[in-house]
Amino acid sequence: MLWHLIAAVVSGLAAAGIGLFLRTLSGKRLPKWIVPVCAGLGMLGYQINAEYRWFEHKQQQLPESAVVISKETGSAVWRPWTFLFPMVEAFSVVDRDSIHRRGREETPVTELIVYHFERHYADVVTPTPYLINCDTRELVPLDDASGKPAMNELRTLRKSAPLYIAACRPPQKV
Incomplete structure (x- = not known):
């Protein structure tokens, strides 16, 4: 600052x-x-x-293993140029090196952390742990206090969702 x-x-x-x-x-x-x-x-x-x-x-x-899965752009009245050219105000990242595969063979589960960055006078980073079943594409956040899945927030991802691609597909060799 x-x-x-x-x-x-x-x-x-x-x-x-x-x-x-x-x-x-x-x-x-x-x-x-x-x-x-x-x-x-x-x-x-x-x-x-x-x-x-x-x-x-x-x-x-960010490390090379980090994959940006979403960006949030925004505009503001006190920045009139942002209506023509919106600027990135927040984004989310998955670090492929921190992905852990666990579970039994019939239900392969992947544990990962999604880091959400927000631009403020001091940047804010919010890490959120998730479990994802790569076969059924079901995603559930883990409770911060107990570390148990919050099943009431269970959702199914699309096959084309960047989070699903980053967590469940092996990285492409360049």
């Missing part, structure tokens, strides 16, 4: 310097207000860039 503030101030100062240089280059024919306007545009440009690059930055920090 502190580094973003410092980067925004530096971007504003750099853009103000460009505005001052342009004013000097024009023989002071450009109005004085061009300098603070350039500073504001520089800071705003940095902030927009940081918000749109958040998803790519977080993906680069």
Whole structure:
């Protein structure tokens, strides 16, 4: 957070310097207000860039075995450009290396953790453990306190669901 503030101030100062240089280059024919306007545009440009690059930055920090299974985009009134170009505000990931196959041969069950990342002033990561039956595509979350399946939240995934593909199909060799 502190580094973003410092980067925004530096971007504003750099853009103000460009505005001052342009004013000097024009023989002071450009109005004085061009300098603070350039500073504001520089800071705003940095902030927009940081918000749109958040998803790519977080993906680069994940291990190679991590698979993004969903993205949530959003728009906001105070960011009018997001109505044209929605930005990623949250995403979910499965780490293939942390998937554990267990159960008997007649009912193969896979245990996995889905990590849900949300963009806030400080990023929020919520890990949720699940059990999935790869034969029937049934998915059930595990209770945080007891570690037992919450059967009232049982659901069946589609064959094309990214979570099902990531958990039950072997990774493709490249």
